[in-house]
Amino acid sequence: GSATNDGGAGMAQALGAALLTSDNKAIARGGAALATLSSISIESLDPRIQECTVQVACDVTNPLYGPTGASAVYGPQKGATPEMVAQLDTALAHYARIIERDLGLDVSEVPGSGAAGGLGAGLLTFLHATLRPGAQIVLEAVQLEEHLRTADLVITAEGQLDSQTAYGKSVGAVAGLAKRYGLPVVALAGGLGDGYEVVYSLGVDAVAVLPSGPMTLPYALEHAAALTSDSTERALRLLRIGANLKVL
Numbered sequence: 001g002s003a004t005n006d007g008g009a010g011m012a013q014a015l016g017a018a019l020l021t022s023d024n025k026a027i028a029r030g031g032a033a034l035a036t037l038s039s040i041s042i043e044s045l046d047p048r049i050q051e052c053t054v055q056v057a058c059d060v061t062n063p064l065y066g067p068t069g070a071s072a073v074y075g076p077q078k079g080a081t082p083e084m085v086a087q088l089d090t091a092l093a094h095y096a097r098i099i100e101r102d103l104g105l106d107v108s109e110v111p112g113s114g115a116a117g118g119l120g121a122g123l124l125t126f127l128h129a130t131l132r133p134g135a136q137i138v139l140e141a142v143q144l145e146e147h148l149r150t151a152d153l154v155i156t157a158e159g160q161l162d163s164q165t166a167y168g169k170s171v172g173a174v175a176g177l178a179k180r181y182g183l184p185v186v187a188l189a190g191g192l193g194d195g196y197e198v199v200y201s202l203g204v205d206a207v208a209v210l211p212s213g214p215m216t217l218p219y220a221l222e223h224a225a226a227l228t229s230d231s232t233e234r235a236l237r238l239l240r241i242g243a244n245l246k247v248l
Contacts, residue, residue, distance in 0.1 A: 003078055005031035005071055005088050007064065007095045008122010016044040017126055031071070031117065032084075034091035040102045045126065054127045057134035060167040062114035064107060064121045065092040070114035073164065078117075092118055099125050112168070135173035145177060153239070154178040155232065157188040161207060163195025175203030186235050188228065190220065208235040 004010065009019055010029060019027045022038040063069050071080065071089040080088060095118075096108040105125055107113045112131040113121040123129040139145070148154070156174040158165060165171055175185045187204045189196075191211070199207065210227040211220060220227060 002116035002119060004119065005075060005078065005080070005092075005117035006122075007031070007034060007070075007092050007118030008120075008126065009034060009037075009095065011119065011122050012045075012126045015049065015126060016046045017042050018044060031088045032091055034095040035087075037095055037098050040098055042103065042126065049127055052127070054123065054129035056112075056120070056123050056129045056131050057137045058112035058115045058120055058131040059134040059169065060115045060164075061111040061133075062167055063109050063111070064096055064113040064118050065089050068114075068167075070116075070118045073114070073167075074117065092121075096121070133168050133173060135168065135170040138170065139173055139177060144174070148178060148181050148183060151178075151181070151183055154183050154185045155188065155235075156185065156204075157228075159189070160191045160193050161187060161189040161196040161199055162193025163198055164193075165196070166198045166202060171199060171204065172202040175199070179203040184239075186239070188231055188235070190224075206235065206238070208232070 006029070009027065013019055013026065018041040019037055020039050020041070021027055021036045027033045027036050062073055065071065066089070069089060069092065071085050071092060075085040075088055093108070096106075099121070100106045103125060107121040107124045110121070110124060110131070113124060120131055124131065154174065156171050158169060158171045161171065171187050175187070178185045184205045185203055186206050186208060187199055188208050188210060190209070192207070192209060196207070208231045210224070210231045212227065212230060
């Protein structure tokens with residue numbers, strides 16, 4: 001994870017951009033400081049950036065701010081309280097307005113602009129980057145579609161399945177591609193979080209969890225290979241039963 005929520009402002013400053021307060025001083029570090037932003041200048045931005053083409057592997061599709069934005073969805077994971085989330089979200093919304101006013105770019109609703117604490121928006125703004133689903137880049141690299149043409153079943157996996165799985169995670173990308181070929185999809189998971197049922201709408205047909213009973217996290221990590229093998233066998237045995245059922 002990024003552990004940041006500053007919309008890529010720190011990155012921009014490191015590359016030479018001027019993010020200034022109303023008294024023409026550089027804004028402080030951190031997401032909350034974006035609330036003090038008064039103007040942006042890219043005149044001193046590193047000129048080498050213009051010679052670069054930047055393609056970003058982006059794992060999520062969240063917008064910059066709002067109910068599904070960087071602060072609301074990922075802020076709590078980084079230790080933000082509800083009050084902090086509201087403050088950070090307001091700051092990012094203000095940041096987006098200044099970007100649009102000073103640089104003529106509206107990045108607030110671009111899918112992935114809220115990735116990595118809003119770094120997606122910063123990459124779009126200051127590096128003119130192209131955001132691509134990270135899962136899609138990986139699927140192309142391993143030529144998954146070619147393998148699916150001759151497959152009968154697809155098994156994919158994620159550390160934890162939950163409501164966030166719908167925001168561009170690999171399970172959804174694999175399942176969506178598999179459905180083009182009419183293939184059944186089983187998703188293995190180390191755990192199930194709130195809203196995990198969303199995976200069924202993404203194309204996953206069944207879910208199997210690795211833990212076979214109560215266990216500590218250190219134990220699960222130490223025995224991950226065996227737990228994965230056991231969970232896979234249990235899922236396949238159920239599939240075999242289903243294949244032998246007689247439809248009346």
